[in-house]
Amino acid sequence: MQINGKAKEKYTYDAIVIGSGISGGWAAKVLCEKGLKTLVLERGRAVKHKADYPTAMSHPWEFDYRGQFSKKFLDENPVVKKCYAFEDATQHFFVKDNDHPYVQEKPFDWIRGYQEGGKSLIWARQTQRWSHLEFESPQRDGYATDWPIRYKDIAPWYSEVEKFVGISGNTDGLDNLPDCESLPPWEMNCVEEHMKDKIMSEYKDRKVVIGRCAHLTRPQEIHLAQGRGQCQARELCYRGCPYGAYFSSNSSTLPWAARTGNLTTKTDSVVHSILYDEKTKKASGVKGIDSNTKEETEYYAQVIFVNAATLNTNMILLNSISSRFPNGLGNDSGLLGKYICFHNYRGNIIASFDGYEDKYYSGRRPTAVMMPSYRNAYKHDADFKGGYMVFYSATRQGWGRSESRELLGPELKDKMAKPGPWNVFMMMQGETVPIEENHVRLSQDKKDAWGIPQLITSVGYTDNDEKMLQDFLTTGAEMLEKAGCKNIRPYDTKQAPGLDIHEMGGVRMGRDPETSLLNEWNQLHLCKNVFVTDGACMTSTGSQNPSLTFMAITARAADFAAKNIGKM
Ligand SMILES: Cc1cc2nc3c(=O)[nH]c(=O)nc-3n(C[C@H](O)[C@H](O)[C@H](O)COP(=O)(O)OP(=O)(O)OC[C@H]3O[C@@H](n4cnc5c(N)ncnc54)[C@H](O)[C@@H]3O)c2cc1C
Numbered sequence: 209m210q211i212n213g214k215a216k217e218k219y220t221y222d223a224i225v226i227g228s229g230i231s232g233g234w235a236a237k238v239l240c241e242k243g244l245k246t247l248v249l250e251r252g253r254a255v256k257h258k259a260d261y262p263t264a265m266s267h268p269w270e271f272d273y274r275g276q277f278s279k280k281f282l283d284e285n286p287v288v289k290k291c292y293a294f295e296d297a298t299q300h301f302f303v304k305d306n307d308h309p310y311v312q313e314k315p316f317d318w319i320r321g322y323q324e325g326g327k328s329l330i331w332a333r334q335t336q337r338w339s340h341l342e343f344e345s346p347q348r349d350g351y352a353t354d355w356p357i358r359y360k361d362i363a364p365w366y367s368e369v370e371k372f373v374g375i376s377g378n379t380d381g382l383d384n385l386p387d388c389e390s391l392p393p394w395e396m397n398c399v400e401e402h403m404k405d406k407i408m409s410e411y412k413d414r415k416v417v418i419g420r421c422a423h424l425t426r427p428q429e430i431h432l433a434q435g436r437g438q439c440q441a442r443e444l445c446y447r448g449c450p451y452g453a454y455f456s457s458n459s460s461t462l463p464w465a466a467r468t469g470n471l472t473t474k475t476d477s478v479v480h481s482i483l484y485d486e487k488t489k490k491a492s493g494v495k496g497i498d499s500n501t502k503e504e505t506e507y508y509a510q511v512i513f514v515n516a517a518t519l520n521t522n523m524i525l526l527n528s529i530s531s532r533f534p535n536g537l538g539n540d541s542g543l544l545g546k547y548i549c550f551h552n553y554r555g556n557i558i559a560s561f562d563g564y565e566d567k568y569y570s571g572r573r574p575t576a577v578m579m580p581s582y583r584n585a586y587k588h589d590a591d592f593k594g595g596y597m598v599f600y601s602a603t604r605q606g607w608g609r610s611e612s613r614e615l616l617g618p619e620l621k622d623k624m625a626k627p628g629p630w631n632v633f634m635m636m637q638g639e640t641v642p643i644e645e646n647h648v649r650l651s652q653d654k655k656d657a658w659g660i661p662q663l664i665t666s667v668g669y670t671d672n673d674e675k676m677l678q679d680f681l682t683t684g685a686e687m688l689e690k691a692g693c694k695n696i697r698p699y700d701t702k703q704a705p706g707l708d709i710h711e712m713g714g715v716r717m718g719r720d721p722e723t724s725l726l727n728e729w730n731q732l733h734l735c736k737n738v739f740v741t742d743g744a745c746m747t748s749t750g751s752q753n754p755s756l757t758f759m760a761i762t763a764r765a766a767d768f769a770a771k772n773i774g775k776m
């Protein structure tokens with residue numbers, strides 16, 4: 209539908225943000241604070257903080273199947289059912305497989321949250337900064353392409369984001385894991401402390417710290433002003449937190465943006481494509497489709513932020529075709545959709561630990577112990593490229609442990625009232641090296657319910673990933689042995705790419721339009737009023753959980769866009 213005159217005015221804003229998740233919320237916040245009339249277009253339904261968290265306070269016995277699913281439901285959802293956070297209490301925040309089909313040329317578990325707030329409602333909230341090493345490593349070790357920014361460019365924006373979001377953690381003073389603006393840390397328990405001391409005394413190059421996470425351990429004025437309160441250590445976060453104690457767009461950035469009076473949010477609005485004006489050589493707006501009525505509307509703005517989540521952002525750009533850009537917006541290089549990368553989560557190790565039987569811990573801590581990457585950090589010291597982080601935790605077995613099945617009556621009660629032995633779990637989070645072959649593209653014949661071509665995912669592991677996995681399984685088992693663990697069992701989860709839910713790339717940043725799509729401010733090299741600041745912009749993956757970096761990159765780019773709005 210093409211509209212003119214007064215009708216067009218009605219649909220005209222200063223800025224449009226596509227997607228209201230972790231990155232889109234930040235774009236909206238910064239653009240609105242800078243005075244720009246901003247439209248957020250969100251394909252999913254409205255989810256209001258507190259009011260729309262229907263299971264936040266439910267007990268296990270209040271669910272039909274005590275939190276489990278029927279076999280039929282599981283059979284109908286072979287992909288999303290693999291996500292550890294998908295359960296009856298959270299399923300309303302996850303995309304069901306049949307509602308949004310895609311084509312897996314190679315196995316790829318695409319986990320999505322299509323609603324206001326996106327995956328910010330269901331993320332695990334682990335937040336570490338990148339260091340200078342991650343921004344330098346593609347150039348230093350010869351992979352991907354050089355990042356056009358360095359740590360110093362993003363450091364002030366990490367601070368800006370962290371103060372507003374609220375990140376708990378220690379001041380650890382590490383070069384390869386820069387300190388954050390931190391709230392009080394969560395504590396390690398006695399076994400985790402014991403392991404930390406052993407590992408750090410055995411390996412001088414390895415550091416062990418408590419995980420940093422987006423939870424308010426002691427809310428500051430800025431958090432109280434957002435209406436958010438202290439974390440109760442319940443670990444029911446994936447249901448939505450009525451206290452606003454973890455960061456989500458719904459509890460934080462979106463209501464903050466709304467308070468400025470500059471925000472308009474349209475939910476149930478699927479963005480089909482970005483409109484390109486051949487005369488001005490700029491994007492003029494976007495084409496949206498009402499997800500229920502299928503009515504099409506064009507929205508106009510001077511600046512467009514694409515924050516639909518990595519693969520959806522790739523889809524929108526690939527589908528934004530004009531005579532100037534027949535292969536997708538800004539895609540003269542043919543690289544759009546290529547160099548998709550993710551995190552390698554295949555290495556897990558379980559073990560037991562004898563001792564400390566008289567010790568326990570209280571509450572459900574929403575984070576784990578972690579070790580920043582000790583491979584290829586300062587010099588190339590492994591037979592693969594990139595690094596990996598390690599997470600571990602020690603917990604005591606609970607009342608459901610297997611020995612309970614052998615007992616009855618008072619004996620059972622007595623035994624189960626006491627905690628069981630200690631278990632240790634360790635896992636890797638590995639960088640994957642972006643390669644051109646790992647790509648997404650649009651199907652030529654299959655469309656979704658809104659007439660948009662379905663996405664084809666063609667993303668797989670490489671030899672580099674296999675070598676990194678073996679390195680972790682060996683070094684992790686060694687560390688556990690030195691830390692005093694028993695029954696150490698390393699294994700390969702064999703999970704497909706995608707289940708890490710850290711997909712990145714396809715619209716990467718770089719210095720050269722021939723080898724990248726975005727410049728140092730996240731503008732498309734060839735269409736400067738379009739900004740991509742979600743995971744699609746990532747040139748490489750680092751080994752840290754990525755969303756803090758998406759937020760910092762978004763805040764930086766939105767600030768730039770607002771300051772330069774008339775000049776693009
Ligand atoms: C179980 C789980 C655990 C995780 N744990 C962590 C963690 O510990 N740390 C970490 O850093 N990251 C974690 N992540 C990943 C994190 O959630 C994502 O990196 C982050 O949400 C990405 O932000 P985003 O803004 O790009 O996308 P999203 O938050 O997914 O938001 C994208 C939004 O765009 C909307 N959208 C999509 N297409 C369109 C369209 N065509 N038109 C309009 N709107 C559209 C979607 O509906 C959605 O609301 C986890 C994710 C999950 C699911």
Ligand code: SF4
Pocket residue numbers: 423438439440441442443444445446448449450451452453454574
């Ligand atoms: S653990 Fe904290 S953040 Fe999570 S639901 Fe409970 S109070 Fe909220």
